[in-house]
Amino acid sequence: MSxxxxxxxxxxxxxLSNQKYSVSEAIAKSACQYGLIAPEHVCDLLVxxxxxxxxxxxxxxxxxxxxxxxxxxTGVPPVNVNDVWSEVERLVDAYQGCNSSAxxxxxxxxxxxxxxxxxxAVFDYLLQQLSxxx
Numbered sequence: 001m002s003x004x005x006x007x008x009x010x011x012x013x014x015x016l017s018n019q020k021y022s023v024s025e026a027i028a029k030s031a032c033q034y035g036l037i038a039p040e041h042v043c044d045l046l047v048x049x050x051x052x053x054x055x056x057x058x059x060x061x062x063x064x065x066x067x068x069x070x071x072x073x074t075g076v077p078p079v080n081v082n083d084v085w086s087e088v089e090r091l092v093d094a095y096q097g098c099n100s101s102a103x104x105x106x107x108x109x110x111x112x113x114x115x116x117x118x119x120x121a122v123f124d125y126l127l128q129q130l131s132x133x134x
Contacts, residue, residue, distance in 0.1 A: 003124045010120075024048075027055060041069075056089075092122055
């Protein structure tokens with residue numbers, strides 16, 4: 001699946017390069033700006049780097065918080081969040097397989113700059129999956 005959301009990807013890049021946010025902060029703040037989570041939840045979703053990539057764990061936190069809040073609304077059909085997350089992981093894995101070695105290196109032991117290079121794509125795939133559910 002191709003990337004579809006250039007403006008959110010640019011927001012992530014801006015937060016990382018110009019605002020000097022961490023990868024986790026950039027994803028959580030972008031999720032807030034795009035209405036996926038409420039501002040008061042941003043700090044709860046941040047993941048400490050500890051030398052590891054934080055884009056996937058933060059995206060997972062955003063996804064689960066988004067559906068947790070959405071499930072409280074009446075009239076919204078329940079969603080299997082684990083299935084949605086599995087699809088995000090599948091898309092990111094496919095993206096990593098088709099792109100640079102820097103993207104493929106973004107895993108649990110990746111350097112933070114490689115993680116930052118993957119974060120815009122992870123956020124794009126997250127948005128794609130969330131757009132499938134009302």
